[in-house]
Amino acid sequence: MIEAIRECLGQEMEADNRVVVIGEDVGVLGGVFRATDGLQARFGKDRVVDMPLAEGVIVGSGIGLAMSGLRPVIELQFLGFGHQAFHQIGQQVARLRYRSQGRHSLPLVIRSPFGGGVRTPELHSDAFEAFYTHTPGLKVVAPATAYDAKGLLAAAMESDDPVLYLEPLKGYRLTKDEVPDERYTVPLGKLRVARAGADVTLIAWSAAVNVAERAAEELSEQGISVEVLDLRSLNPLDIDGVSESVAKTGRVAILHEAPLTGGFGGELVATIQQECFYSLEAPIIRISAPDTPYPLGGVEDLYIPDVDRVVAEVAALAKASA
Amino acid sequence: MIEAIRECLGQEMEADNRVVVIGEDVGVLGGVFRATDGLQARFGKDRVVDMPLAEGVIVGSGIGLAMSGLRPVIELQFLGFGHQAFHQIGQQVARLRYRSQGRHSLPLVIRSPFGGGVRTPELHSDAFEAFYTHTPGLKVVAPATAYDAKGLLAAAMESDDPVLYLEPLKGYRLTKDEVPDERYTVPLGKLRVARAGADVTLIAWSAAVNVAERAAEELSEQGISVEVLDLRSLNPLDIDGVSESVAKTGRVAILHEAPLTGGFGGELVATIQQECFYSLEAPIIRISAPDTPYPLGGVEDLYIPDVDRVVAEVAALAKASA
């Protein structure tokens, strides 16, 4: 997947010289995960900029760059360090268009890896997406496949709204689906049916989609047919796409890496039970991390929901009586 | 209510000289809302400290003060400026106990007014509670009455866990229920049945409780009996208390000032439909602000749910067929 992101950045920078990439270690090093590898050599130090270590001004100056007529792509080295820029993202990026009554559009993309499973140090692995989905004015996308990574990033960079683009740390090297060479976009706000099924709708995004797919495979051996939805975009949310699936299955499980309480799963449950109340045959279940901080790497496999757990909980859901 | 808060602070400082109050303008001025009025004169400049204008270090140094053996109470002038301290609150305050494996408890209270309805300038009125309920390690309370304001603050200050204590900006002067002179605590994690009823459970917290009560009063005239729950504490959440009411009514409305998507209402819906699925006679509804930034004061009355809107939506809910 990391290659798809890098390729997309290169193509967009080639096509539009207003695109600049800024962040910690994005230049000479090419990013700690090499998402921007080679870009500085290709486009110069002005367009791929190693920033001082200060997330607040990285994001805040990105706003200013956009105001000057550029289209900045900001890399936050890890989403956990978005907290340092939270006032700029939550109150400035998300609101500039509204606060200026449309005078200042903000074509700005914040890319950031997030999520666990690769034994990073503390505070590097948290799945903090829910903070940003509660931030009107900001769009949030989280691709699970390399194909979508490329197409959604292109769409995000094309958009005149600010977009938080979340990359699954775990999927960087593991996810290796086919990616066309040419430029294409995947629309923001449309989910992907990752696997069709009839008994249970299993909703996930980012790295959890892969867990969901593997669980669905195992469940199919138990005779349970699971439809896996890859949301791709958390805001805008494809409510129609979700409802369509739920109307068919009547049973829903939501899978996410973040802690239960206040996770984006709650929003999905609330929306689904509103839209599909009379189709539901059992309570919607949430499969998530517990309400505790992300732990050290040695126990992260106990923290993040794994295939076994998803299989067990979805199997129980499939059997729950109406 | 502001008097109850002030009285509580005074009593706790009197009883325990490890309590210190820090924040912007809390000293000579006594806080922009006078919550700390007179405390500096009474307890000295060391225990009631006017801090430089920097929320990150106000919270971060509060952690240090606690490590030195004190019990700091931090005033954030408005919850919107918690964003500037988000890295300290979300990753440091909430996790110190866990990260030090119990070596460092963190008896620290962050007090902050929040919510709208009093035509403050931009960014002063947002109801940002949902960010903090998705932060394991941090407790969150939000009293609606003066009685609870005093008792919950005492309980928060007594706790060895960090507590975010949210004060309804609108209720500061308006809320005037009876408050005993003596010291008492209201336990964290227990809701209050603000009004008993049989047809619909209406859940609210902080300033919205008053709106809920007034709506319930009007609805009773239409023959609809509404049980109003004042959550008081968002974490810990009184799930049993909520379930008990829902088992009785079968219909639930949740009222909050924050935007719909990602608000704490979603968490409540998800929890209730899990716990009470078979009691529910209609979809749980959420009555909230729209998914837009908090607007300028001239239109805030259109933004925050008001009594009329609650009456209309709850009446519709009461009539929705099962």
Added chain:
Amino acid sequence: MSESRFLPNFEPIAPFSRLTDSGILDSGESPMSDDAVIEALRYMMLTRVFDDKATSMQRQGRFGTFSSVRGQEASVVGAATALDPTKDWIVPQYREFPALIRHGYPIENFALYFMGNPKGGTIPSNVNMLPMQISLAAQIPQATGLAWGLKMQGGDGVVITFFGDGASSEGDFHESLNLAGIMKAPVIFFLQNNGWAISTPRENQTAARSFAERAIGYGVEGVMVDGNDLLAVHEVTTQAVAKARAGGGPTLIESVTYRTGAHNTADDPTRYIDQQELEKWQQKDPVERVKNYLRSRGIWNENLEQELLDSCAAQIDAAMESARNTPLATSDALFNHVYAEPPQRMLDQKRDWAIRNGDAQ
């Protein structure tokens, strides 16, 4: 044993000034023509008229919480008049009314904003400014990025950002000055040290002897100026603008002034202000100082004063009137301009809101 580790114990710097307290120019040449001074004075007087009007309207409940410029008029106007509105940008805090007006932001919008009407936020497309900033210091990184971006694209526009002594304690200040130093961004950090952050006096804000000295730590030039001296502020800012335009990078200007009014209309400064200090500063009133200067030049008289006052009052009255006559916003004001391409969910809400409130869709 080397002692080079110690920083030099240099004398504190003093604010640069051109006029005496009673408005007499020093022996050098004036940095502003008489016409320019009169134009600047008119902005200062306009500000007073506006502040008085807005404050009295606020007392009658017809205006929101609002911060006057009282005492700081020379500081704001001296800086603003150094800018070229056609290419320079202003990134404001909230206490810079005359700077925004001179730059082209309509008084009417300013008023509407404080009346709570979202239309007030509208920045005309030819006006180079960012919205007023309530989240203190959050504008400083934005100004830095804007300046850096202008330079990167080969323009010669300069950015000025205003902020207070209080705001300078925020991390955003540090991160921005540091970045600006690295990028040699054409940005002027205009710090109005007005002695107070609400009730917090400057001594409680920092133990630094001056804010200007902070520039050293970023490889940036720092200057301290008497903020109640129109000519000095104008001169120093003009130099900083010229330097930035020529590629010389950022400047931190500490403008030493004093807030002689309340923090805002909700504030009661008698609870904390030192009356003697206040009176001392009232003696240094920046408006009177400019008038005295013009008197010393022999081009100020009561007729001119009255004429200017009348024209200011007429201008403010007209703008206020027009703001008052602007219809209250309807529910679509919650939804318009949030997104370039709004999510369906928000559009559905917009429709529901319109129906519920009986607004046109």
Added chain:
Amino acid sequence: MSESRFLPNFEPIAPFSRLTDSGILDSGESPMSDDAVIEALRYMMLTRVFDDKATSMQRQGRFGTFSSVRGQEASVVGAATALDPTKDWIVPQYREFPALIRHGYPIENFALYFMGNPKGGTIPSNVNMLPMQISLAAQIPQATGLAWGLKMQGGDGVVITFFGDGASSEGDFHESLNLAGIMKAPVIFFLQNNGWAISTPRENQTAARSFAERAIGYGVEGVMVDGNDLLAVHEVTTQAVAKARAGGGPTLIESVTYRTGAHNTADDPTRYIDQQELEKWQQKDPVERVKNYLRSRGIWNENLEQELLDSCAAQIDAAMESARNTPLATSDALFNHVYAEPPQRMLDQKRDWAIRNGDAQ
């Protein structure tokens, strides 16, 4: 026309040093006894042994991502040995192994932490330290508050906080130095300028000539020291500690050193490092410099060196062995210590997790 507005154009300060590159003391008196130097050298050697062991274990997949101290041993040990572990506190970043160990944090815990076992985070109750910090600079406000609190309660404990040149760009640095200056908090801001923040060189981190000069902007004392000179670092830090203990307030120490290893075990510095610069700094190896000093004092020989090396190796091996033999954590490690009084919901989850994972409850 007054020119007092300009900051003085003083010479850049230079790092304070006591030893030449080849370990010869200047003409003054040594700030450390020979025994103290040998003890410090042992910590430096211990660190090398640990770093090598941990790095090789990491390559075998038996240790997590980990940052070695290589090149900075004199800087960390010189500072740490100025502290009194019974009353002074350390508030670390993540690259200060020997400081933590000398202060009483068990090597075994340090190893367990990097092996990903939550038990590693355990700080013994008599050890005055905060957890290692991953969120850069977030520890600096905490150190400031801790020092201020100790002083407020009449204690004479001092706090030292470590952080890098990179971390110094964060707003937390600014806000903390400013607060410490105001409160005269007994805190030492020990900035290790090791030339790099991952791949970002010091020149891209700031345009300031030195980090120490930043102290001016906070009314704080600033010092620059040769971080590869054990004696100089120890002397400067000892003075700062004494000053803080006596109520003289904070000091910012810039320790100029160089990271001669990779940023961490996941990093490939050949992608960005200047080989010549690296070699230049390798010549200034801090460990060799101390050995040379001891040689010049006639109290270093191969026997002593071997003896120390053996004892260090034995100590590290024992700790690593014990860490390896520590059982893997079970699911309760997710839940324990999150709260003093846990919410019921979390306790329910703890029970569910234990059942699912077959762990004892």
